[in-house]
Amino acid sequence: MVTKTQGGAPVAEAEIERKYDLAADRPIPPLVPAGPVTNQAEPRVDVLDATYFDTADFRLAQAGITLRRRLGGTDEGWHLKLPVSADRREELRLPLSGKPDKVPGALAKLVRAHTLGAKLVQAAHLRTERTSYALLDAEGRELATLTDDVVTGEAGGEKAHLDRWREIEIELSPGTALEVLDSLDEAVVNAGAERSKWPSKLRRLTDELVPSAGAASGSVLADYLAEQLDALRRNDIGVRRDVEDAVHQMRVASRRLRSALRTFRRSLDADVANELAAELRWLGGELGPARDNEVMAERLHDEVKALPSELVLGNVGQLMTRHFAREAEEAKARAIRALDSKRYTNLLRALEKLVAKPQKIKDGTKELRKAVARSDRKLRKAVAAANALRPGAEQEAALHEVRKKAKRARYAADTVRPVAGKKLRKWRKNVKAVQSTLGTHHDVVVTREVLRLLGLRAYAESENAFTYGLLYGRSVATAEAAHRRFTGEWQEVRKGSRPKWLK
Template sequence: MVTKTQGGAPVAETEIERKYDLAADRPIPPLVPAGPVTNQADPRVDVLDATYFDTADFRLAQAGITLRRRLGGSDEGWHLKLPVGEDRREELRLPLAGRPDKVPGALAKLVRAHTLGAKLVQAAHLRTERTSYALLDAEGRELATLTDDVVTGEAGGEKAHLDRWREIEIELSPGADPEVLDSLDQAVVSAGAERSRWPSKLRRLTDELVPSPREKSGSVLADYFAAELDALRRNDIGVRRDAEDAVHQMRVSSRRLRGALRTFRRSLDPDVAEGLAAELRWLGGELGPARDTEVMSARLHDEVKALPAELVLGNVEQLMTRHFAREAEEAKARAIRALDSKRYTELLRALEKLVRKPRKIKDGKKELRKAVARSSRKLDEAVAAVRELEPGAEQDAALHEVRKKAKRARYAADTVRPVTGKKLRKWRKNVKAVQSTLGTHHDIVVTREVLRLLGLRAYAENENAFTYGVLHGRSIAAAESEHRRFTGQWQDLGKGSRPKWLK
């Protein structure tokens, strides 16, 4: 699947492919017929010359990311390949331009969360003699491409590495059924090829030079921090590319990390934990406006569409669209400035340092349970505080505090999942339901203020403000409904099963 480029942004294409090792003296595996493949086009021969870029310590390779400048073939240019899942990568392309030894800024910025400011240098060179065969169905449609590659590679680093090998690739054509790949896989393996253990040619060439990927450390907290740091970096690229839901997911990762650092700070160096949590709070605050704008815009547009036509007076949709477009542009610029900042880079470095020192983390089962129990008690205290308040702004703020404590408790349960049982998972599920309801309540409260501002703007522009008043009144009723739902859910949570150590 190819997505359109905008301006100087890269073109994106999803690759679904499998690689195989094949001895130099073996013939090309016969793939006609194989599944729906009934014909094979004439071969095409290309010579591909690719220079790969990475940091001196191969930080991109460790993350499974490939960045290259390739000459030859139908898609020569700059390519950035990002791992998506098994057999699947996303390739971002830019045309050849500028100096051959300097990575285009549009691609270099996308991997800043991995390079952390380190210079991208020429790390390897590959020359590939490629013979390609298009695989067709009975109607002549291209289902996949079989490539027979003879590769010569040279990699630099502390010690040079030279290699030469042969490999087979089968790449699924855009729109083709993924089951086609399985059919061809069986035929290739039956012909004597073996699935390659290397995700890319570069990874095969640099295996002796690239540090081994991080394995599970045995520390529940260190492994949790590492997983969320990886998620933060993946979504960093998505935010920079304006990918759908990327801001939300990056904000979730930052909140998960912040919540775990504060909940389990007694298992860590407290000063380090508090410092990192404060920086993650800053990051979440910089990402927040972009996400809040997305949520409010979608909510209000849906609410307007749900109103009877006779209650929609004036240019309501146009005014809202203009307002949120301006807000979204400013919020996105703010988020990107944060990701480009030295402060953010230092935060990532500090999180890396934390993950690399699992031995200094005290996270036995007893310590973990105590921390989760503390988060449960704080949630109980926050709910008790709500009962003392009358409906109004103070109660809304108190319910928001309950929501934050519920989220903290839920994240705590997620963190210790590897060493807990079913009862905690059930409790966590009920806490999530409370959090979700109060999240909706908070969105309504925040959106109500936006409605007031939109109404004032409409009035100032001599537009009819009636509809905003209608929506404002409906939001009050909706918030009360969510409050009642929360009350019922909290009662169910108190009656539900939970581990004895949590009480």
């Protein structure tokens, strides 16, 4: 599916394909019939000339990202390809414009979390002699395209690298079921082709030049931190493109990183861990308004829709839409300013430096278990403090602290998962239930103030404020119900199954 965006932003297209190696003297595999494919269109021949851009140390290639300027074919232009899964990538396109040796700013900004300010230079050049065959079903609809490519490549770097090879690709057309790719895959392999181990032509050409990345380090904590740093970078691109749920996922990654640094700081350089945790707290604060606004808007719109029409008095939906749209615009601008800042770039550099030195991390099983046990004790202490308070604003704030301690305990369990047993997973499940319930509690508590402000605004505009008062009252009841549910769930945490070392 192709999604076009406004204001000169790239056009996005999902790309589902598989690549195969085929000897130069072998004929193209017969794919008629294969699954629903019953016919093959006449071949189309193109010569594609592509220049690939990367940093001098191939940072984009290490992340599985491809950035190129291509001439020839039906889709010539600037292409940014982002990995999604083994067979799926997302391709962002811009038309040819500007200087051929300068990457458009709209694309360069999207990969800043990977380049960290390093210059994008011409890293490789590929010339492809392509023969394409459209694969059709019985009704003449195009299901996929088979391409037969003869590729000549040249890569730069500290030492030049030249290569020439042949490969074939099968790319599904938009709307074609993934099962079709499986049936075509079987036919191609049976005809003598071999699945390529390379995700892209560029990666094949530059393999000897690109530093290895992604292998397990042997350190549980370093691998977890690296995983969350990768998630932070992936969702950085989504936030910049305003992709649904990207702010939430990026905020989760930043929270997981911060939680790990605080929970396991005794396994790290304490000063470095504390400094990074403080910077991640800043980042979470910059992303927070955008995510909080999303959650609140969805919750209140759903609650209004669920009300009987006779209880919705005035232009409730219109007023709420105006309010949240204005808040969303301001929150997004704030998030983008943070991502464009030098402070954020320095944070990414520091995190990268930390995970690159796993040998300096002390995270034996004993140390990891002690850290999880400490998070459990802090959670219990927070619950006791909240239970000692009378109902009201002070207790609500204390329950929010319990929620944060529960989240940290859950994240601690996630971190040590590779060396933990089933009993810790059960404990984690119970802790997550507490966190989820108190998350609902906090959401409705925070929503009350917004409802009060909306009611005041409605009154100022001579609108009826009845519905906002009704929703406010319901939020009080919802918070009380969540508190009661938490009480029962906490007993499951206290009495439920857990490892002996956690007692």
